[in-house]
Amino acid sequence: MMQFVKVLDKDLCPPIQGGKPYEIGVWHHCEDFDTSEKECAPGFYVIPVSELIHHHKPWLGTKVLPAEIKGKSKIFSPAKQRYEYMKLDNPLSDEEIKNLCREIEPELRYKLSEALYPVNPLLLPKATVNDEDIELLKQWYRVRKNVVISVWDSVGDSFWSRVRYSVWYSVRVSVWDSFWSRVWYSVWYSVRDSVGDNVWYSVIDSWDSVWDSVTDSVSAYIGSLFLNINKWKYKNHEQGKYPFQSAVNLWYRGLVPSFDGEIWRLHSGKKAEVVWEQPGSLTR
Secondary structure (H helix, E strand, C coil), rough: CCCCEECCCCCCCCCCCCCCCCCCCCCEEECCCCCCCCCCCCCCCCEHHHHHHHHCCHHCEEEEEEEEEEEEEEEEEEEEEEEEEEEECCCCHHHHHHHHHHHHHHCCEECHHHHHHCCCCCHHHCCCCCHHHHHHHHHCCCHHHHHHHHHHHHHHHCCCCCHHHHHHHHHHHHHHHHHHHHHHHHHHHHHHHHCCHHHHHHHHHHHHHHHHHHHHHHHHHHHHHHHCCCCCCCCCCCCCCHHHHHHHHHHHHHEEEECCEEEEEEEEEEEEEEEEEECCCCCC
């Protein structure tokens, strides 16, 4: 298994300090390598694959390169270690990065590969809603209360806060902007076409409800990336079962639920088109 990697920007330059691109396949030597306790001092910094969640940002085009090291070293933590010599190989493809991550996921106890490269349901093939999807939505309706705080607190009890924040940030940044805006416009046009502009502007407060319903689905998906959490806070559920799996199953089907306070909708496709809707309660 690959021991160390180096994360660089899209031009193979250090993403924080900047500077010239690194040359591939040659040994780089730090002549003034610092062995002191200074955390930011001359040397070549590398990380193990397990630390990619804190450094690799695919949405910004960062690159991950295999790294060999030798010579003097100063190690503070897995995330902070520097060496006197470093040689880099060609950047890894996204699939190669995912495969490396999957190898260590049982040890990490969360899906690092998917946290870095989350599934955007609106980029999956447009779905045709069936009876099973409606049943999943009804299950989601029954359990979605307090999903955000349940996932946040349950993950926080089982993982370092730094991991929780980084996974949450990666998923939200990767899918949220396009995700939310597409659902927003889809609901906007659906409601406007149904009730007309004048009535629509009188019920604009329903956006809080739409926002909450979409946020709940994102939170349910994030929670599913964390493995071996047997009890999820504030929920009565079967031990070892993920209580929000219904939302996750809809997610992988390419279906995103929204609720504006009056109507439940399922969205699908690149434009988050409304592919199903039902006024009122989902209990019937």
